[in-house]
Amino acid sequence: MQTHEIRRRFLDHFVRAGHTEVPSASLILADPNLLFVNAGMVQFVPYFLGQQTPPYATATSVQKCVRTLDIENVGITTRHNTFFQMAGNFSFGDYFKREAITLAWTLLTDSVEAGGYGFDPERLWVTVYLDDDEAERMWLEVGVPADRIQRRGMADNYWSMGIPGPCGPCSEIYYDRGPEYGVEGGPEADEDRYIEIWNLVFMQNERGEGIGKDNFEILGPLPKQNIDTGMGVERVAFLLQGVDNVYETDLMRPIIDKAEQLTGRSYGVDHTDDVRFRVIADHARTGAMLIVDGVNPGNDGRGYVLRRLLRRIVRSARLLGAEKPVMAELMKVVSELMAPSYPELATDFSRIETVAVGEETAFLKTLNTGETLFDNAASAVKSKGGKQIAGSDAFALHDTYGFPIDLTLEMAAEAGLSVDEDGFRSLMAEQRKRAKDDAQARKHAHADLTVYKELVDRGATEFTGFDELTSEAQVLALIADGVRVPVAQAGSDVEVILDRSPLYAESGGQIADRGTITASGLKLRVNDVQKIAKKVWVHKATVEQGQITEGDVVLAQADPAWRRGATQGHSGTHMVHAALRQILGPNAVQAGSLNKPGYLRFDFNWQGALSEAQKADIEAVSNDAVGADFPVNTFVTDLPKAKEMGAMALFGENYGDEVRVVEIGGPFSMELCGGTHVEHSSQIGPITLLGESSIGSGVRRVEAFVGLDSYKYLAKERALLAGVASSLKVPSDEVPARVEQLVERLKVAEKELERTKIAAVLSSAGTFVDQAERVGSVLLVAAAAPEGVNAGDLRTLATDIRGRFAGEPAVVVLLGNADGKAPFVVTVNKAAQDLGFKAGDLVAGFGPSIAGRGGGKPEMAQGSGSDPSGIPAGLAAVRAQVAELAA
Incomplete structure (x- = not known):
């Protein structure tokens, strides 16, 4: 069956x-x-x-x-x-x-x-x-x-x-x-x-x-x-x-079959391989289901879980021998298998594929970085004659860089090394315990909403705000500190539940209206409006005058200026969404939004930053639609018909049988939306993009001002440009070219300054060579560098000093003092290395004196300390260590 x-x-x-x-x-x-x-x-x-x-x-x-x-x-x-x-x-x-x-x-x-x-x-x-x-x-x-x-x-x-x-x-x-x-x-x-x-x-x-x-x-x-x-x-x-098991059923085994094709390995031959095949099958299905419900890869919460799942797929496929990307093929199989029960996997497949493939691409780059870091760690172990990579190093590769332990084990074996697995497992266990403790600490009893139960059972608040800003209403209940109260006096904060209200309750990315509740001798300032069980409006208000009593008949009014700005922001969001899809294509799908008076923020699924040309085009298309004065129509229909008409839905949102459709300019924009909107697109006013940024893997964010706030922003920018033009004594349209000239001149000056600085530093090399001490068969330069020399220049100076000793064994140790830090460089020439001197070993001797640490190869090590006052003691430690080694 x-x-x-x-x-x-x-x-x-x-x-x-x-x-x-x-x-x-x-x-x-x-x-x-x-x-x-x-x-x-x-x-x-x-x-x-x-x-x-x-x-x-x-x-x-x-x-x-x-x-x-x-x-x-x-x-x-x-x-x-x-x-x-x-x-x-x-x-x-x-x-x-x-x-x-x-x-x-x-x-x-x-x-x-x-x-x-x-x-x-x-x-x-x-x-x-x-x-x-x-x-x-x-x-x-x-x-x-x-x-x-x-x-x-x-x-x-x-x-x-x-x-x-x-x-x-x-x-x-x-x-x-x-x-x-x-x-x-x-x-x-x-x-x-x-x-x-x-x-x-x-x-x-x-x-x-x-x-x-x-x-x-x-x-x-x-x-x-x-x-x-x-x-x-x-x-x-x-x-x-x-x-025999869930992985061999009709909805799982075909994923394993595809993984066999992609990797060249066979399921059922080797237990370790079988585990990897099952990981691929399980995680591919889970990943697709999370993405279709609106989750995007990220660094915390749900996004982090999805990222782990997708990366474990890539890791497992690679360990099975896959040499090419696998995600697109796996997601296609998952969609075909699961779509009969979850049709959204087919209709939204393009987005699922884009998100999953984007994460795979990013992780493959991480794996390349991890391989480089592993090579460095392996070289350090071998240089000291060791045979085992520390558990802490393996954990750092796994935890910080996302490099999986099984790849570390495999590469270590290829390099003739082992890994301290017990140390790694111990650190992993500590991390899991911290995570579980944190999760348990965040668990708490469900918020007690029983005080609202009678009100929820009574029925939904009638929202009148689509048609009017002022409505007569009856006070159904007053709630203070979670308890139903019969009356609230002046100066108190209270939650007011009305039978009908023109004030918009926060939802769909649009923040709540501000407004008032009044009657004879009574005034409340409404600071926020929230929904309980998606149906009861709770007006969070402060009683400024008089007293309010359950059963009172009052006037509820939304602030007209606030509402006007909020509708501009929300309608502007729809315009930007439509423009994004027109410029970038259908995969630029909404991932969240925030609308408030004069401002909008829109998050969307997309890989990579937008170009300046794309941002300009999005702004232009949005404002062209504003200028076209499109009519804004709203109507209620059933969900299947709305989707058939092409209305956009927010991924992960649960909609009822009936939905509200907001249509702007016919085919230009059509979305499922319960928010408030302008009547014509021209009422939005100018839309000015403020910027575009990343808020997580595969998710971008654009921000914009609309209406009067847009005008104020542009006026401020114009005044700023005029001030710069005045300072540069050029017309406004010549400012960019003039600034570019000044930047180039500054770069040239900085390069010349750097050359002068390096020349001054290197001019002291001869003095250090003259001060070299003979310790046994080795010449030692152990000195404090000129104050203010940074780490890069310190390295250049040390390398120059080392080169002046020709074939004679030489060790150069320079400790600097710059910006409250103690950068250092240790360099050992080939002749000294042949005698057993290694730069990294010397760091261990003087590092504690300056509260520093560092590392490198036998010929050179560098790092920094946090205590420059310890430089004299550090130099003394170097001399003692070199003398001991020379003996």
Whole structure:
């Protein structure tokens, strides 16, 4: 049975049983505890917590999930994936244990002809929580014999989110793969032979504070008993398809097949290679799913996880023998395999490919840099007669430069060296512990939003701001410090919930309106407006006059000037987006935005900086559209029709069944957008690009002023240009040429100054040679350089001194004093090296005196110290060390 059919059968089974089918949420949700959605129930958390009343009593979904806690272990086991699909059925105070058990058992054991999966009931085992007699009795009733039901403790069969909130005992269903896969005895004996395929959580209690799976207090029962189940689609697939593991299923094995073609190696021949093939298959799929939901490679958070995944693909392919880039081919296979269930992988493939290939290109450059750094580290080890690269060096290559340890091991072996793997693993373990501690520290209980529940259940705030700036409204509630209050006095801060409001609540990149709430003798200044559950407007305000009481009828007004500037900024963003796509092409896709009065910031997916010509063209196209006075039309339609019309959607955003489309100038710009806009494009005013920059790998940012702010900026620039022209005594249009002439003259002067400076430094070389001390058979120059000589000039001086000793053994050590630092250079000529003198060894002798360190090759070492006062002691240490070596 193919995986897509397994998904469909699950959903159909529960829809027939009265459940509402709910689409998978994006992998990115606004939950402070989660980088990614990692369980099927995450999008339903507000219902389980009682913060919102669900729109349905029961639901079913197949949720896409990502878990990345142990990325390094992917591929080592054959049943874990970073991306997986969790099929689930949920009850919000409706049915409980009996129905959940019956529905799961019938789907698993009913024949394929009857719509089930056709599992042999004789091969299914069940676990229940230690004292859950009720669940055991129900499993017996559906036909599971007592000897195939096992009781397990809290760590295995008691569920919670790891933070205070709902919890409860659970019951897991296992499939026995047979004696060839392990020992008899059920799940307690061997979880490789007995594979968990379904977990039924009986959510009935509330947990308190604590850490871990079993170290917390159970506070008491929940107001309602809920059901949360999860069936692993990938695990069921490999069992129904008769293969040994998830990597050999219909949605994974073709990726491995492609990797075999790209690398020339075969899967199933060597365990180490097999792990690398599985890493490629797993990470390629996860990477594509993250990119399509709006994640871009970066240096922290979600972006860092994606970057690691993509780079591990490149690394694994390279270790398997790939000599050319692989990402484009792998992403194409993933898209073709997964698109039947996730069609956005096909429609957005161009962007997925661009992001993935861009990261591959960047990492290949990093690998080249890492190879150079490895060569330096290996040379340093060999020069000292060593045989092992330090664990700290291997860790630095891995952590700082992204150079993988397995490549370090391979290259070390080729160079006849080993690596201190224990030291490396210890440092990696410390890093992981810091990361886990940090993640745990950032976890906290979900914000208590129960105070808003009645208001959310009442219905959405009516937003009147598309048609008017002033609206009569009734005060539905007042909230202060998280508590509902009947009245708020002058001087207090309060959250005001109205039945209707013209003030825009922050969303879609547009910041909230500012405004007022007034009545006879009453005035509140509205400082911010936010949404609760995407439907209730919360006006965060300060009472400036009078007192406001729940039930009051008031006038809510958006600041007209603020709104005008905000609409200019938001409409200007649409113009810039359209211009970017016109100049750069369809891959310049929105990755975020910020609009406020007079200003816009637009982030988009793109590899590489824009040229001056491209920026000028984007500005010109945007302003041409402003000048064309395009009409701005808005209308509401369903999502499929909007996409069919070509409306642009924000990647990773979850849209409802109905969407609002903003159309500017017909085909020029059409986007899904809930923001406020001008009525004609000319009302935006001039658009002036301020600059363009990188905010992460594959993501660029443009910023611009619009309207009056644009005019003010241009006026300021004009005044600045006029001042420069006046100083240079040339017309404004000649300023660039004149500045260029001055810059060239300055460069010439600086070069001449540098030549003079070097000549002055080198003129002292003869003096240092004359001061050379004979120590045994070696001539030693150990001296303080002239004050202010920088490291580069110090090296030039030392090299010149060394050259004046012809073939006689000589050691030159110069310590400088420049800008509060103590740069140094040690150089040893060939004759002295033959006697056993090495520049790097000498640094170790005097370095502590100046709080410095450095390194290099036997003939030359250089570095810097932070304590110039130690120079005399350092020179004395050099003389003593050379004397000892000479003896």
